[in-house]
Amino acid sequence: MDKQTLVVEVVYALADKQKLLSLSVPRGTTVREVALRSGMDAFFPGLDLAAAPLGIFGKAVSKPDERVIEEGERVEIYRPLIADPKEVRKQRAAKAAQAKQADENTEA
Template sequence: MAEEMIRVEVVYALAGRQQLLRLSVPRGISARDAALRCGMEAYFPGLDLASCPLGIFGKSLPKPEERLLEEGDRVEIYRPLIADPKEVRKQRAAKAAQARAGES
């Protein structure tokens, strides 16, 4: 009996460029395995698919190796954060407070 296949998408984007790949993969494959099989490195050399964070439809996966895909899932490959969003907000708030203090 042939292995049942499902269709999924794998996407990755940079600021000025994005790539969406459609794949047929065996039912029971994990999000990480689909990312490793998709061939995205051909479009983005240096992309580390073995360790980069993944999500499905905008929801981050804490354990992408354990999340089994379903028909129609879109696996999103996330870039590492350059700056901690909390720290950036703190810096922006401090700068705004300093500007307000200077106006007084």
């Protein structure tokens, strides 16, 4: 590879299907541009690369349209959350508290 291009990876996964691509991109390419150049939306219809949340090696990138990619990095395309994790934890805690109270009532 010449010094004007970088080799990076792009990955996207569903529960039943995953895809990892290796790309050569010009230096100065942003994280968002890498995702768009990957063509990952051809493998996953409905995937909106222009709006999808992105990360690098498991860390979300807050400004993917500004963050410039570096040699060897892996761009991860994230799926939108189905449920808010905080809300799910609250519901789980409330259910556990109800179960504990029911157990205490049956022992009394």
